[in-house]
Amino acid sequence: MAATRVRCCHSNAAFTRLPLTRHRNSPTLPISLNRVDFPTLKKLSLPIGDGSSIRKVSGSGSRNIVRAVLEEKKTEAITEVDEKGITCVMKFGGSSVASAERMKEVADLILTFPEESPVIVLSAMGKTTNNLLLAGEKAVSCGVSNASEIEELSIIKELHIRTVKELNIDPSVILTYLEELEQLLKGIAMMKELTLRTRDYLVSFGECLSTRIFAAYLNTIGVKARQYDAFEIGFITTDDFTNGDILEATYPAVAKRLYDDWMHDPAVPIVTGFLGKGWKTGAVTTLGRGGSDLTATTIGKALGLKEIQVWKDVDGVLTCDPTIYKRATPVPYLTFDEAAELAYFGAQVLHPQSMRPAREGEIPVRVKNSYNPKAPGTIITKTRDMTKSILTSIVLKRNVTMLDIASTRMLGQVGFLAKVFSIFEELGISVDVVATSEVSISLTLDPSKLWSRELIQQELDHVVEELEKIAVVNLLKGRAIISLIGNVQHSSLILERAFHVLYTKGVNVQMISQGASKVNISFIVNEAEAEGCVQALHKSFFESGDLSELLIQPRLGNGSPVRTLQVEN
Ligand SMILES: Nc1ncnc2c1ncn2[C@@H]1O[C@H](COP(=O)(O)OP(=O)(O)O)[C@@H](O)[C@H]1O
Numbered sequence: 340m341a342a343t344r345v346r347c348c349h350s351n352a353a354f355t356r357l358p359l360t361r362h363r364n365s366p367t368l369p370i371s372l373n374r375v376d377f378p379t380l381k382k383l384s385l386p387i388g389d390g391s392s393i394r395k396v397s398g399s400g401s402r403n404i405v406r407a408v409l410e411e412k413k414t415e416a417i418t419e420v421d422e423k424g425i426t427c428v429m430k431f432g433g434s435s436v437a438s439a440e441r442m443k444e445v446a447d448l449i450l451t452f453p454e455e456s457p458v459i460v461l462s463a464m465g466k467t468t469n470n471l472l473l474a475g476e477k478a479v480s481c482g483v484s485n486a487s488e489i490e491e492l493s494i495i496k497e498l499h500i501r502t503v504k505e506l507n508i509d510p511s512v513i514l515t516y517l518e519e520l521e522q523l524l525k526g527i528a529m530m531k532e533l534t535l536r537t538r539d540y541l542v543s544f545g546e547c548l549s550t551r552i553f554a555a556y557l558n559t560i561g562v563k564a565r566q567y568d569a570f571e572i573g574f575i576t577t578d579d580f581t582n583g584d585i586l587e588a589t590y591p592a593v594a595k596r597l598y599d600d601w602m603h604d605p606a607v608p609i610v611t612g613f614l615g616k617g618w619k620t621g622a623v624t625t626l627g628r629g630g631s632d633l634t635a636t637t638i639g640k641a642l643g644l645k646e647i648q649v650w651k652d653v654d655g656v657l658t659c660d661p662t663i664y665k666r667a668t669p670v671p672y673l674t675f676d677e678a679a680e681l682a683y684f685g686a687q688v689l690h691p692q693s694m695r696p697a698r699e700g701e702i703p704v705r706v707k708n709s710y711n712p713k714a715p716g717t718i719i720t721k722t723r724d725m726t727k728s729i730l731t732s733i734v735l736k737r738n739v740t741m742l743d744i745a746s747t748r749m750l751g752q753v754g755f756l757a758k759v760f761s762i763f764e765e766l767g768i769s770v771d772v773v774a775t776s777e778v779s780i781s782l783t784l785d786p787s788k789l790w791s792r793e794l795i796q797q798e799l800d801h802v803v804e805e806l807e808k809i810a811v812v813n814l815l816k817g818r819a820i821i822s823l824i825g826n827v828q829h830s831s832l833i834l835e836r837a838f839h840v841l842y843t844k845g846v847n848v849q850m851i852s853q854g855a856s857k858v859n860i861s862f863i864v865n866e867a868e869a870e871g872c873v874q875a876l877h878k879s880f881f882e883s884g885d886l887s888e889l890l891i892q893p894r895l896g897n898g899s900p901v902r903t904l905q906v907e908n
C-alpha cells in the first residue's frame with residue numbers, strides 16, 4: 340500500500356501554517372487540520388477549534404495541494420501530498436472471513452485494488468457470534484467444572500487455532516484471548532447469570548480474534564497492517580448493552596486516531612466491527628446483530644471517504660431474501676431511504692441503523708459479493724432515477740407479535756393513544772407497524788432487539804400487564820410482516836397487484852400500513868403463509884414482464900386520458 344507523504348508546507352508571512360492533507364479524488368476535502376474533525380471541515384460553514392471558521396478550502400488536482408483559510412485567526416494551511424491517504428472503507432462480514440481460505444481470498448481481493456488505501460472492518464469469523472452467545476447461555480447452568488467442556492467453546496477454539504495454523508502466523512496473537520474467554524465462561528458459570536453487559540463483553544471476543552488474525556496475516560504477506568479494537572479508538576455509544584447507539588463524539592475521535600496513526604506510520608487499519616464503548620460505564624458495548632455494517636459507515640462518515648463498501652456472500656441487495664426464494668436478483672441501485680427501510684423491516688443484508696452515517700455524510704455505499712467480486716453489486720446513494728421504478732424489493736420479517744388493543748373507554752381517544760405509546764416507551768420496546776381506529780389500536784412489536792426467547796416472553800408479559808390496566812388486549816403471536824419496498828408514488832398499482840396475488844392464494848391480510856417514508860407498504864399475515872406469499876409476490880412483480888408498461892395514464896379533470904405518460908419522480 341502506498342503511503343501518504345507530506346512533501347512541503349509553504350510559508351507565508353501573513354498566515355500560520357497547519358499540517359493538512361487532502362482526499363485523493365476530492366481536492367477540496369482535506370483530511371486533518373490540527374484537531375479539527377474532518378466532517379466539520381467538509382461542511383465549511385461550522386465553527387472550528389477555538390471559534391475560527393473556515394472561509395475557503397480549495398485544492399489543485401494537478402499539484403495535490405489543499406488550502407484552507409480560517410477566518411478570524413487568519414490562519415492558512417497548505418499541504419502538498421504526493422501520494423494518497425485513506426480512500427475507502429471495506430467491511431467484510433462473518434461469511435467472508437469464515438476460514439483461513441476465506442481470509443486469504445479477502446487479502447487477495449483487497450490487493451486487487453492497488454489504487455485504494457482502505458480501512459478494513461471485520462466481523463467475527465463465520466458463526467462465532469452465535470457460538471459465543473450459545474456458550475454464554477450454557478455456562479449459566481452448566482456448573483463451573485463443566486464450563487471448559489462447553490461444545491461451542493471447543494468449536495470457537497478449534498476454528499481460530501486451525502485458522503492461525505493454516506495462515507502460518509504466530510498463535511500467540513490469539514492464545515491469551517482464548518484463555519480469557521474460557522475464564523469468562525467459568526465466571527458466568529460461577530455467577531449463574533449472564534447480564535446484557537457481560538453478554539456484550541463475551542461476544543466481543545469474536546471480532547477481537549478475527550481482526551488480530553487478519554492483521555497478522557497481512558503483515559506476514561508483506562502488507563503493513565495495524566489492528567484496532569473499536570472500543571479503544573473512539574467508538575462511543577450509549578450504554579444500551581446489546582444495542583448501543585453511536586454517539587456524535589465518535590466521529591472526530593475515530594478520525595483523529597486513524598489519521599494521526601496513518602500520518603505517523605501508514606499501515607492498513609483493521610478495525611473490529613460491531614463493538615463500541617459505553618460512554619458512562621466505559622464497558623464494551625455492541626451495536627446490535629449485524630452491527631459491523633454500522634461500524635463501516637461510521638468510519639466512512641468520520642473520515643469523509645469517497646465510498647463505503649460492504650462485502651457479503653450475495654451479489655448485492657436482492658429483490659428478496661435468496662434463502663426464501665432463490666430466483667431473487669440483484670437490485671443495482673437503491674436510495675439510502677429504501678435501504679434503511681429494507682433493513683429496518685428485516686432484510687438481514689444490512690444493519691438497520693447503518694444507512695444513517697452514510698446518508699449524513701452523503702457517502703455512497705456499495706454492497707458487493709466477496710465470493711463473486713466481479714458482480715457489480717448494489718450502489719446505495721441519496722437519490723436515484725425512479726422514473727421506471729415500481730417495486731424494488733420484498734422483505735419478510737418473521738416472529739412478529741401483533742397486539743390488538745381496544746380501549747375500555749376510560750380515556751378519550753387522544754389520551755388513549757398517548758397512554759398506549761407511553762407504555763411502550765417506558766418499557767423500551769419499539770413498534771413496527773401501527774393501525775388505529777377510534778377506540779382500538781393494532782400494532783406489531785419489533786423482535787429484533789431482543790436476543791433470547793426468554794427475554795421476549797418476559798417483556799411481552801410485562802407489556803400486556805401494563806396495557807390491561809387501560810384496555811382489553813389480544814396478543815397474537817406467529818405473525819409476519821411482508822414489506823414492499825418501492826415507489827409508493829405508484830401505490831395503487833402495487834396494492835392492486837399485491838392484493839390480487841394474496842387473494843388468489845387465499846391469504847387474509849390482517850393489517851396494512853403505508854409508511855410515511857414513501858418507500859414502504861407493509862402488511863401482516865400469518866407466519867405459516869408468509870414465505871409462500873413472498874414467492875408469489877416475487878413472481879408477479881419481478882418475473883412477469885416490465886411493470887412500468889402497466890402504469891395508468893393520468894386522467895384530465897374531465898376523465899379523458901392525457902396524451903403523454905408522466906411518471907413522477
Ligand atoms: N434482500 C436481500 N438481499 C440480499 N441478501 C439478503 C436479503 N435478505 C436477506 N438476505 C440475507 O442476508 C445475507 C447477507 O447478510 P449477512 O449474513 O449479514 O452478511 P455478512 O455476515 O456477510 O455481513 C445473505 O446471505 C442473505 O441470506
Ligand SMILES: N[C@@H](CC(=O)OP(=O)(O)O)C(=O)O
Binds near residue numbers: 468545627630
Ligand atoms: N458478528 C456480529 C456482527 C456482524 O456484523 O456480523 P455480520 O457482518 O457477519 O452480519 C454478528 O454476528 O452480529
